[in-house]
Amino acid sequence: MFEIFGIPSQALFGQLLLGLINGSFYALLSLGLAVIFGMLNIINFTHGAQYMMGAFAAYLLLHHLGIGYWEALVVAPIVIGATGVVIERLFLQHLRKLDPLYGLLLTFGLALVIEGLFRNYYGSSGLPYQVPEALQGGRNLGFMFLPNYRAWVIVLSLAVCFATWFAIERTRLGSYLRAATENPVLVRAFGINVPRMVTLTYGFGVGLAALAGVMAAPIYNVSPQMGSDLIIVVFAVVVIGGMGSIMGAIFTGFALGIVEGLTKVFYPEASNTVIFVIMAIVLLIRPAGLFGRGA
Amino acid sequence: MKILHRLAFAAAAVMCSMVAAQAQDDDVVKIGVLNDMSGLYSDISGQGSVAAAKLAVEDFNPAAHGMKVEVVSGDHQNKPDVGANLARQWYDVDHVDVIVDVPTSSVALAISEITREKNKVFLGSGPATSDLTGPKCSPNTIQWTYDTWMLANGTGKAVVQTGGDTWFFLTADYAFGQALERDTTKVVVANGGKVLGSVRHPLNTSDFSSFLLQAQTSKAKIIGLANAGGDTINAIKQGAEFGITAGGQHFAGLLVFINDVEALGLKTAQGLVLTETWYWDMTDANRAFTKRWQVAAGRPGKFPSMVPAGVYSSVINYLKAVAALKSDNDGRAVVAKMKEMPTDDALYGKGSIRADGRKIHDAFLFEVKKPEESKYPGDDYKLRATIPAAEAFRPLKDGNCPLVGG
Amino acid sequence: MMERVLDASVQARRRDRDVSLGAAFVVMVAFFIIGPFVVYPVFLMKALCFALFACAFNLLIGYVGLISFGHALFFGWASYLTAYAAKTWGLPPELAIGIGTATAAVLGVIAGGLAIRRQGIYFAMITLALSQMMYFFALQAKFTGGEDGIQGVPRGRLFGVFNLANEGTMYVFVLVVVLAGFLLIYRIINSPFGEVLKAIRENEQRTISLGYNTERYKLVAFVLSATLAGLAGSLNSLVFQLASLTDVHWTMSGDVVLMTLLGGLGTVFGPVVGAFLVIAMQNYLAPFGQWVLVIQGAIFVVCVLLFRRGIVGEIAHLLRVQL
Numbered sequence A: 001m002f003e004i005f006g007i008p009s010q011a012l013f014g015q016l017l018l019g020l021i022n023g024s025f026y027a028l029l030s031l032g033l034a035v036i037f038g039m040l041n042i043i044n045f046t047h048g049a050q051y052m053m054g055a056f057a058a059y060l061l062l063h064h065l066g067i068g069y070w071e072a073l074v075v076a077p078i079v080i081g082a083t084g085v086v087i088e089r090l091f092l093q094h095l096r097k098l099d100p101l102y103g104l105l106l107t108f109g110l111a112l113v114i115e116g117l118f119r120n121y122y123g124s125s126g127l128p129y130q131v132p133e134a135l136q137g138g139r140n141l142g143f144m145f146l147p148n149y150r151a152w153v154i155v156l157s158l159a160v161c162f163a164t165w166f167a168i169e170r171t172r173l174g175s176y177l178r179a180a181t182e183n184p185v186l187v188r189a190f191g192i193n194v195p196r197m198v199t200l201t202y203g204f205g206v207g208l209a210a211l212a213g214v215m216a217a218p219i220y221n222v223s224p225q226m227g228s229d230l231i232i233v234v235f236a237v238v239v240i241g242g243m244g245s246i247m248g249a250i251f252t253g254f255a256l257g258i259v260e261g262l263t264k265v266f267y268p269e270a271s272n273t274v275i276f277v278i279m280a281i282v283l284l285i286r287p288a289g290l291f292g293r294g295a
Numbered sequence B: 001m002k003i004l005h006r007l008a009f010a011a012a013a014v015m016c017s018m019v020a021a022q023a024q025d026d027d028v029v030k031i032g033v034l035n036d037m038s039g040l041y042s043d044i045s046g047q048g049s050v051a052a053a054k055l056a057v058e059d060f061n062p063a064a065h066g067m068k069v070e071v072v073s074g075d076h077q078n079k080p081d082v083g084a085n086l087a088r089q090w091y092d093v094d095h096v097d098v099i100v101d102v103p104t105s106s107v108a109l110a111i112s113e114i115t116r117e118k119n120k121v122f123l124g125s126g127p128a129t130s131d132l133t134g135p136k137c138s139p140n141t142i143q144w145t146y147d148t149w150m151l152a153n154g155t156g157k158a159v160v161q162t163g164g165d166t167w168f169f170l171t172a173d174y175a176f177g178q179a180l181e182r183d184t185t186k187v188v189v190a191n192g193g194k195v196l197g198s199v200r201h202p203l204n205t206s207d208f209s210s211f212l213l214q215a216q217t218s219k220a221k222i223i224g225l226a227n228a229g230g231d232t233i234n235a236i237k238q239g240a241e242f243g244i245t246a247g248g249q250h251f252a253g254l255l256v257f258i259n260d261v262e263a264l265g266l267k268t269a270q271g272l273v274l275t276e277t278w279y280w281d282m283t284d285a286n287r288a289f290t291k292r293w294q295v296a297a298g299r300p301g302k303f304p305s306m307v308p309a310g311v312y313s314s315v316i317n318y319l320k321a322v323a324a325l326k327s328d329n330d331g332r333a334v335v336a337k338m339k340e341m342p343t344d345d346a347l348y349g350k351g352s353i354r355a356d357g358r359k360i361h362d363a364f365l366f367e368v369k370k371p372e373e374s375k376y377p378g379d380d381y382k383l384r385a386t387i388p389a390a391e392a393f394r395p396l397k398d399g400n401c402p403l404v405g406g
Numbered sequence C: 001m002m003e004r005v006l007d008a009s010v011q012a013r014r015r016d017r018d019v020s021l022g023a024a025f026v027v028m029v030a031f032f033i034i035g036p037f038v039v040y041p042v043f044l045m046k047a048l049c050f051a052l053f054a055c056a057f058n059l060l061i062g063y064v065g066l067i068s069f070g071h072a073l074f075f076g077w078a079s080y081l082t083a084y085a086a087k088t089w090g091l092p093p094e095l096a097i098g099i100g101t102a103t104a105a106v107l108g109v110i111a112g113g114l115a116i117r118r119q120g121i122y123f124a125m126i127t128l129a130l131s132q133m134m135y136f137f138a139l140q141a142k143f144t145g146g147e148d149g150i151q152g153v154p155r156g157r158l159f160g161v162f163n164l165a166n167e168g169t170m171y172v173f174v175l176v177v178v179l180a181g182f183l184l185i186y187r188i189i190n191s192p193f194g195e196v197l198k199a200i201r202e203n204e205q206r207t208i209s210l211g212y213n214t215e216r217y218k219l220v221a222f223v224l225s226a227t228l229a230g231l232a233g234s235l236n237s238l239v240f241q242l243a244s245l246t247d248v249h250w251t252m253s254g255d256v257v258l259m260t261l262l263g264g265l266g267t268v269f270g271p272v273v274g275a276f277l278v279i280a281m282q283n284y285l286a287p288f289g290q291w292v293l294v295i296q297g298a299i300f301v302v303c304v305l306l307f308r309r310g311i312v313g314e315i316a317h318l319l320r321v322q323l
Helices: A009-040 A047-065 A069-090 A100-122 A148-170 A172-182 A184-189 A194-216 A226-241 A246-266 A274-285 B002-019 B046-060 B080-092 B105-118 B148-161 B175-190 B209-218 B229-241 B258-264 B284-296 B306-325 B331-340 C002-038 C041-063 C072-087 C093-115 C120-140 C167-189 C192-202 C204-209 C214-240 C250-263 C270-284 C291-305 C310-319
Strands: A138-140 A145-147 B028-035 B068-075 B098-101 B121-124 B141-143 B166-172 B194-201 B222-226 B250-253 B273-276 B343-345 B349-353 B363-368 B381-387
Touching (some): A009 A194, A047 A069, A148 A172, A172 A184, A184 A194, B028 B080, B046 B068, B046 B098, B046 B306, B080 C214, B105 B175, B229 B250, B284 B306, C002 C041, C041 C192, C250 C270
Parallel strands (some): B222 B250
Antiparallel strands (some): B343 B349
16 A cells, blocks of 8 residues: 555545546547447537437336346347437438438437437436345455456457447448448449448447446346436547547547546546547647647 | 506505405315325325325214314425415415425424414425424414434434444435434434535435435445435435445334335335334224224235324324314314313323424334235334334423523 | 629629618617517626627638638727726727737737638637637736626716716717727728628638638738727626636637627628527526526537528528628
């Protein structure tokens, strides 16, 4: 037990680890947003509501169909991702030729509708969801007590982020996606069904949000407003990382989680605002974000 | 343009004199149940309080007194502006005579001011802040069920006296939380304990991990939860996850209702010490009320906390005072009458209301049963101690209430 | 010869515009004069404050083409400062409002300075994040009262003469101020300055090539919009005698976007109609709880997909007039 800058190391490492856990959620969610923005040039304001639906899906699967956490990790993203596909087909495809701000307004409206419906039906108080048996308990690391489940969150999100990055940057499918973002007409000329790719990409991004929701269900309150509280921070993360940059989103997500954790140790009053302050600074120095390309 | 200007001035002069809303007198006693219907405190009060108010009206039997009584309800969403808006509209337009319940102290403070301005009545069964009968006391307001001072003295004193002498507070950052922390700190220190630190969290926090970590680092024996509803539940649940109790620390839930205990489950909540002024399983009258309440509120299997019980009690006593005065117009007069008459109702029994607007009754220190000790659903509490009414609430002279002489 | 022909058609169009706008203005004023005898005056005062707020917002999006998702920052902080000035410093209402509005102006300069360099989505995101940052600051700061807000704000005596505690007097005051703000915005739009703004919206590059410092014009427009939004917030805090977190929350920013979108972006009367409708809906549908949220979201979706011109915009389009 030693002290760094007057703060006991126990508190410091503990908050850093908690920051890493928060960062996992930021990374997963901003990854989904970055993928969607990269492909569709749409700011998906509904992302928070889709995260919330993922958590609710996990709850409902358990309570109505007896489907547990491990299966829900796979089923919920697919189900919610499918709703994303429906949203894209019904609404978003009509807006492709318009100013991207209309997409923002539409997804904002959808977010309100979804949150309102869930609030009407479930109230605002939260629903319980237990940590799965296999991950209960924790281990005493000396500087803090780390619940097993929270460790699992870090591991899983790192794995998913890496897998997504790999798929987009290193596989053929990913290269089609990236090409279609740059020049859809040309890619179409090669016989690749661009609209379908776009739809599926949106669905995938939404699925990522839902996955984050399932992961959040056991530790955060499963409540209808869980997404709206989080989404604006995630937007800030994406802006700092650079819209459309996959690696930027992942890295910034984890990094900002850690920064937030540090702030909670040294200057807790600012912990809510530090991410926005960083965003303001980054935008002044590098308007495209840390990893972004072009203004 | 000039003609327009002149017309405008003329219209303005006419309007100034005519538009000021006049509250009309009518012969219906309208009760407005204002609380949180959809958020953090909806389980504790919400529709349950509305049902309690309706049961109270039923039991009072308005027809026998030649009165007509109506109950309306509204959702203040825990926001002072929403609550204030609704209260204004109720008083100005809908002829509501009395507002009851109002959990969430910040809203209650706003309602109390508006009620004073419009000379109506506010019976706060829900709010906790002891300021309502202290510096902010009003001749139109009665605080009914509990307050932060009573909670601090009930739970706080009992915990310190049984060895919990170092404290760390997790406080909801608004009027209620701060009042609760302040009152409990006084009690802890007065009984020889020490407060090692505290941290404020926003209302309706979902992730307590970093606050709990700070509490753990402080090594305080007791982690005082100066919050309520969903916040308390979350903190306790996540505390279990982080091994707080395994590490030797204990939670003191400074404001815990039976709904919270039910939500947590006896396995997690066992051993929690709390203070309430009413428990559904204490008397036959309480049990009978609970059965009717479960039907009226549409909540089979759920149990009413002291808040709806307080709504029932306050409404019945209010109606008695109105019947005695034969009028509901002058809020101050009705409240004065209520302070003059001794209170009596099925749930809270005999009691009284002080000059500062504080309703006095016994308080009970409960401990949450272990799962094996509970014989049937709702059998959650065992009685640890009864705090007689005379000691349960802050002494009249200590409140700094302008209504109290001196 | 050509000039005189062109001149005549331009003048004819201007006359048509003046007729339609003037008629609409008379209707609006009549509505707000008769209104309080029919409908609860406090509700109308709220609608008026938000009408001004929406008009200020419309100045930015309808005429400069910049969508701000953080206008609650100006509305809410002006509201707090006015409430604090009136309650704690005991200032008379005209000074309290002045302080609130000045605060909004200063915030507008700072926020504008940071945000103006970017366009479109980035601009919206920056304004959202800045406003969110200031929301958390309001949550923590002592003087704002956090979750409790600043309560019991006295309305005071306007100029020491008019007792604003009288609902009727307050109503007239609010109506006069809002109409003045409305007319001011109209003058701004139809001035040489306004023409440059419209040019920037149409084609910024070309406007730059014509020698205009577009950054400066945009910044001035932003500050004007922020100041007037602040004026609306100041009025609001005195009407309700309360300044709370709701006024700085991002849903307030979302509400004003909804009002303007519903009423009609870039129309003169659209924001007023939109504000009135949204406030009415929130008021009368309040018993239905969260359905208000659902309906608001649905309106967003429908407007974006089908009614991009908004109500007033569609009416204007049908009647082929300018509104």
